[in-house]
Every structure is written in structure tokens, then in C-alpha cells.
Amino acid sequence: MKVLVPVKRVIDYNVKVRVKADGSGVDLANVKMSMNPFDEIAVEEAIRLKEAGKAEEVIAVSIGVKQAQETLRTALAMGADRAILVVAAEDVHTDIEPLAVAKILAKIVEEEQPGLVLCGKQAIDNDMNATGQMLSALLGWSQATFASKLEVEGDHALVTREVDGGLQTIKVKTPTIVTVDLRLNEPRYASLPNIMKAKKKPLDEKTAADYGVDVTPRLDITVTSEPAARAAGVIVGSVDELVAKLKEAGAV
Amino acid sequence: MMSVLLLAEVTDGELSLDATAKAVTAAAKLGDVTALCCGASAAAAGEAAARIAGVKKVLVAEDASLGHRLAESTAALIVSLADDYSHIVAPATTDAKNVLPRVAALLDVMVISDASGVVDADTYERPIYAGNAIQTVKSRDAKKVISFRTSTFEPAGEQAAAPVETISAVANPGLSEWVEDKVAASDRPELTSAGIVVSGGRGVGSQEDFALIEKLADKLGAAVGASRAAVDSGYAPNDWQVGQTGKVVAPNLYVAVGISGAIQHLAGMKDSKIIVAINKDEEAPIFQVADYGLVADLFTAVPELTEKL
Ligand SMILES: Cc1cc2nc3c(=O)[nH]c(=O)nc-3n(C[C@H](O)[C@H](O)[C@H](O)COP(=O)(O)OP(=O)(O)OC[C@H]3O[C@@H](n4cnc5c(N)ncnc54)[C@H](O)[C@@H]3O)c2cc1C
Numbered sequence: 407m408k409v410l411v412p413v414k415r416v417i418d419y420n421v422k423v424r425v426k427a428d429g430s431g432v433d434l435a436n437v438k439m440s441m442n443p444f445d446e447i448a449v450e451e452a453i454r455l456k457e458a459g460k461a462e463e464v465i466a467v468s469i470g471v472k473q474a475q476e477t478l479r480t481a482l483a484m485g486a487d488r489a490i491l492v493v494a495a496e497d498v499h500t501d502i503e504p505l506a507v508a509k510i511l512a513k514i515v516e517e518e519q520p521g522l523v524l525c526g527k528q529a530i531d532n533d534m535n536a537t538g539q540m541l542s543a544l545l546g547w548s549q550a551t552f553a554s555k556l557e558v559e560g561d562h563a564l565v566t567r568e569v570d571g572g573l574q575t576i577k578v579k580t581p582t583i584v585t586v587d588l589r590l591n592e593p594r595y596a597s598l599p600n601i602m603k604a605k606k607k608p609l610d611e612k613t614a615a616d617y618g619v620d621v622t623p624r625l626d627i628t629v630t631s632e633p634a635a636r637a638a639g640v641i642v643g644s645v646d647e648l649v650a651k652l653k654e655a656g657a658v
Numbered sequence: 659m660m661s662v663l664l665l666a667e668v669t670d671g672e673l674s675l676d677a678t679a680k681a682v683t684a685a686a687k688l689g690d691v692t693a694l695c696c697g698a699s700a701a702a703a704g705e706a707a708a709r710i711a712g713v714k715k716v717l718v719a720e721d722a723s724l725g726h727r728l729a730e731s732t733a734a735l736i737v738s739l740a741d742d743y744s745h746i747v748a749p750a751t752t753d754a755k756n757v758l759p760r761v762a763a764l765l766d767v768m769v770i771s772d773a774s775g776v777v778d779a780d781t782y783e784r785p786i787y788a789g790n791a792i793q794t795v796k797s798r799d800a801k802k803v804i805s806f807r808t809s810t811f812e813p814a815g816e817q818a819a820a821p822v823e824t825i826s827a828v829a830n831p832g833l834s835e836w837v838e839d840k841v842a843a844s845d846r847p848e849l850t851s852a853g854i855v856v857s858g859g860r861g862v863g864s865q866e867d868f869a870l871i872e873k874l875a876d877k878l879g880a881a882v883g884a885s886r887a888a889v890d891s892g893y894a895p896n897d898w899q900v901g902q903t904g905k906v907v908a909p910n911l912y913v914a915v916g917i918s919g920a921i922q923h924l925a926g927m928k929d930s931k932i933i934v935a936i937n938k939d940e941e942a943p944i945f946q947v948a949d950y951g952l953v954a955d956l957f958t959a960v961p962e963l964t965e966k967l
């Protein structure tokens with residue numbers, strides 16, 4: 407079985423984002439970019455499946471600007487076997503929407519015939535939480551979102567999902583799409599020798615046009631603004647003072 | 659007038675009134691709201707949804723294949739109804755986030771996830787980058803598929819029951835099966851609808867000591883929340899996580915104990931009316947959003963607070 411892992415290049419989760427004063431978006435020029443944290447978990451899970459003898463090959467895919475090559479090299483350094491970069495934008499500020507990403511991924515799935523696609527649950531930039539579900543719909547496959555446990559067995563997978571009420575386990579037919587949540591595993595760091603080796607692993611470069619997919623956004627972003635700021639608070643000196651303040655404010 | 663199909667939040671046959679009524683408030687700005695209640699059993703939920711002010715009609719679909727709201731069968735049902743509606747919406751719960759993007763892709767439209775504001779029938783506000791920016795998006799799609807962030811809408815009130823119609827499920831695609839649920843029963847209020855939330859973080863240090871947080875919560879009649887670090891460390895169950903990738907809450911009072919205030923946590927609670935932070939590190943970023951900050955060791959401050967309230 408091949409495992410396909412879509413990985414997105416996003417602003418690093420430690421960076422404080424800055425909204426541009428003219429409302430045209432968030433400033434991404436000269437900002438540290440990394441692999442979407444959920445996608446690191448997906449790559450890790452794919453590699454573990456390979457190490458357990460359940461997968462033969464792990465293919466990482468990224469769609470976006472050509473700098474996403476770095477994100478793919480990270481996936482290769484972690485242990486993915488090869489990578490596909492689909493260049494679909496020139497400007498680092500252009501975000502390809504989940505529907506277009508899913509359409510490109512669906513074409514790659516047709517070509518590569520993986521038994522499993524492991525997506526992140528959500529990209530921490532657009533916070534959409536949509537791509538895996540959309541890909542599953544386009545392929546007519548089963549889906550298991552927000553996975554905190556995954557067992558692949560023959561023609562099905564058992565997946566434990568983090569849902570609002572607690573945990574739910576479902577059994578899905580393979581091939582399937584699984585989107586991964588934070589507690590599925592702890593991703594490894596790439597070692598220096600593996601980072602060197604990754605430079606020699608195959609990385610195919612394609613364009614959205616190669617797959618015949620129109621990436622024109624369906625959602626026009628009219629303005630991006632700062633959220634409302636909170637008024638400054640006070641530091642209280644004791645529990646008694648805290649209780650008094652809360653009573654005064656009618657909070658308790 | 660636009661027509662809106664709203665996927666009501668039904669869990670094991672029961673309507674989640676708060677989440678559904680909040681989504682009705684958002685949906686009613688768009689047009690006439692038809693609420694869809696589906697599940698292995700959904701009739702009682704349908705009766706309850708019919709009494710939410712603003713709901714014009716309720717559709718009830720009961721079928722074993724719709725039990726536990728498996729995404730494939732639920733999405734197929736919604737798509738079979740889609741012709742009659744300009745908007746398909748739901749509260750932004752984990753169930754809806756599982757189903758709606760699938761519906762959208764089947765209809766060849768984008769999904770608008772976690773909308774926090776309705777500007778007009780085509781235009782919505784939504785938080786991005788863990789709530790550090792708010793984006794206004796105008797959809798070019800003929801049909802809109804939207805999940806509404808419940809923490810920003812007030813629940814709709816009550817009305818005399820709207821008509822309820824029973825519809826049939828579509829053929830089960832048979833792609834997935836439910837195996838089991840692990841749900842912890844609790845007498846506490848539900849996290850996303852509670853008026854007060856007390857959350858604990860890594861600073862609490864252990865699952866046993868999380869009892870300190872729970873005692874304070876019980877004294878206040880509050881729900882209990884947690885940071886990701888507390889959940890990852892096994893101090894608290896996953897469904898207590900508040901934040902960018904957990905639940906988003908906006909209670910009247912939010913008490914953060916032993917939580918540093920990472921942006922991913924703030925994303926889930928910074929719209930609370932009053933925020934209290936208890937942390938022994940005066941530099942902790944949580945104090946930047948707190949209305950009342952107490953620099954103290956939680957192991958002495960929390961029991962004292964519990965006693966004095
Ligand atoms: C993709 C992604 C998604 C994430 N999603 C979320 C999310 O949804 N929700 C979330 O919460 N986090 C999320 N995180 C994690 C987030 O970045 C932080 O790591 C996490 O919120 C830290 O939790 P914490 O504040 O409990 O722990 P820490 O940052 O370790 O803080 C512990 C605090 O406790 C204080 N403390 C320790 N002992 C005491 C004591 N005795 N008395 C008083 N105070 C004490 C310390 O001073 C410290 O400030 C996410 C991270 C990533 C990468």
C-alpha cells in the first residue's frame with residue numbers, strides 16, 4: 407500500500423501574525439514558515455505504518471508556491487520516500503482553497519492509487535478543516551476525521567476520533583482518507599544525516615495546469631482585519647481582592 | 659427570500675438545543691430556516707427543533723445508516739435535499755465539521771468554516787490564524803455551505819411548534835460503520851454553553867490535582883476546560899480542550915489556572931466577558947488578556963478561592 411500525505415507550508419505556529427494596515431491580509435514576507443503541525447503528525451504516522459510493514463511507500467505532496475519545496479524536504483528528511491510539488495501560485499500570500507487543493511489531490515490519487523491518504527485535521531493559517539473531507543467526497547471514499555488512533559487491517563481501518571462528546575471509534579473501508587488530530591503521535595525530528603539524504607530523494611515538480619484544475623478562489627477575501635482588542639486588566643493582590651472584584655462585576 | 663437548510667445537532671436521538679438555537683440565530687439572518695434532524699432516532703429532536711424561534715419547518719430523517727451521524731450517509735442525505743436551498747448551514751461542532759465540507763465538495767462549492775459574522779447573504783466574517791485576524795469573504799458560489807461558530811451568536815428563543823415532516827434516508831453508501839463511543843457522563847454544564855468555565859493547564863501537574871479545578875468549577879456551577887498541554891499529559895479528557903483546535907467558548911466568566919496563555923489557547927477563550935488568570939509567573943502571556951490577574955501558586959490560591967466564593 408502507498409500512503410499519500412498532503413503537507414502544507416504555513417506560518418510557523420510560534421510566530422505572532424501581523425495583519426497588514428491596509429486590510430489586504432496577513433504579512434508573510436520574511437516570516438518563518440514551517441510544515442503545518444498537523445501534517446507533521448500525518449507524516450509521522452505514515453512513516454510508522456511503513457516501519458510496521460503496513461505501507462510500502464510514503465509520498466508527500468504540497469500545493470502552493472515553489473518555496474513549499476522546503477516543506478517537502480522536511481517530510482523527506484523525516485522519512486517520506488518521494489515528493490510531489492504542485493506549483494499553483496507565485497505570491498506567498500496566495501492561499502489555495504481546500505476545494506482546489508482537494509481537486510488536485512484527487513488527480514494525484516488517480517495516478518498514484520494510494521490505499522490511504524493522511525491529511526492534517528486543519529491548516530493553522532486558514533483554519534478551514536475541510537480538505538480531507540472534500541477529497542474523500544470527490545473520490546467517493548470513506549473518511550475518518552480528527553483521528554487520535556489508527557489501525558490499518560486488510561481492507562479496512564479502525565479509527566478513534568476526537569469529537570465534541572469524547573471519543574468515537576469507527577471502521578472505514580479502505581482506500582480511505584484519515585485526517586489526524588494532535589494526540590495521534592509525537593512527530594520525530596529529522597536527524598542531520600537524514601536531512602542530507604533527503605536532498606537526494608526524488609521531488610517531482612508539477613503545476614495546477616498539469617492536472618487541469620482551476621484554482622481560482624470561490625471566496626473573495628474583501629478585507630482582513632485585527633480582532634477587537636481587550637481592555638487592559640488589573641493584577642489583584644490577594645484571593646480576597648479577587649473575590650471582591652468578581653462580586654463587584656457581578657460575575658459570581 | 660432565501661431558503662436555508664440547517665443541520666441540527668442531534669446526538670443519540672437528542673437535540674443539542676444550545677448549539678442548534680445559536681446556529682438558527684445566524685441562519686435566520688439569511689432566510690427561511692428548515693431544520694434537518696437526522697439519526698437512527700430523530701423524531702424527539704425534531705419536536706424540540708420545531709420550537710426554536712425562527713425555524714419555519716423541520717425535516718426528520720430516521721434510519722440506522724444515519725446513526726452516529728457518519729459523514730458519508732449524512733452528506734448524501736443533505737445533498738439529496740440541496741436543490742431546494744440557497745444555503746446549507748450548521749453549528750460548527752465536530753459533527754458538522756466532519757459532514758459539511760463533504761457536502762460542499764459534492765456540490766462543487768467551497769465551505770465557509772466557523773463563520774463568526776453574517777454581513778449579507780454572500781458575505782461572512784471568519785477568524786483565521788487562531789483568531790489573530792478576521793477575514794471577510796464574499797462567496798462566488800451559487801450555493802453556500804457554512805458552519806457558524808456558536809460562541810458568537812445568542813441562542814434563538816422559543817416559539818409555537820413549526821410543522822414537522824418525515825422524509826426518508828437515501829441509500830446507505832456503506833463506507834463506514836460505527837464501532838463505539840467513549841463518552842464521560844457528567845452533571846456539569848456543557849463546556850460551550852456554560853456561563854462560567856474553569857480551565858486548568860500544565861501547571862496543575864497531575865490528573866489527581868485536577869480535582870482542585872473541578873472543585874472550584876463545582877462551587878461556581880461551571881464547566882471544566884483544559885489546555886492542550888493538560889490534555890496531552892493525561893490530566894483531562896480530550897473533549898475539555900479549549901483553543902484553536904479544541905472548543906471555542908465565550909462564557910461570562912473564564913478562569914484560567916496554571917495556563918500560560920499560548921495563542922492557540924487564547925483562540926478558544928479570548929471572547930469571554932470576564933477573564934481571570936491564576937499563574938505563579940507574572941510574565942505569563944495569559945495576564946495580557948486577563949481582566950483580573952492573580953500572581954500566586956495555584957495549590958494555595960485555588961483552594962482558598964473555592965472556600966471564599
Ligand atoms: C497546531 C497546534 C494546535 C494547538 N491547539 C491548542 C488548543 O486548541 N488549545 C490549547 O490550549 N493549546 C493548543 N496548542 C498548544 C499551545 O501552543 C500550548 O503549548 C499550550 O496551550 C500550553 O498549555 P499550558 O498553558 O497548560 O502549559 P504551559 O505553557 O507549560 O504553561 C503552564 C503554566 O502554568 C504555570 N504554573 C506552573 N505551576 C504553577 C503553580 N503551582 N501555580 C500557578 N501557576 C503555575 C506556569 O507559570 C505556566 O505559565 C496547540 C499547539 C499547536 C502546535
Ligand SMILES: Nc1ncnc2c1ncn2[C@@H]1O[C@H](COP(=O)(O)O)[C@@H](O)[C@H]1O
Pocket residue numbers: 411412413414415442444445467468469470502504507524525526527528529530532533534535536537538
Ligand atoms: N496547499 C496544500 N498543500 C498540501 N496539503 C494541503 C494544502 N492545503 C491543505 N492541505 C492538507 O489538508 C489539511 C487540512 O487543511 P485545511 O482544510 O486547509 O484546514 C492540511 O493539514 C493538509 O494535510
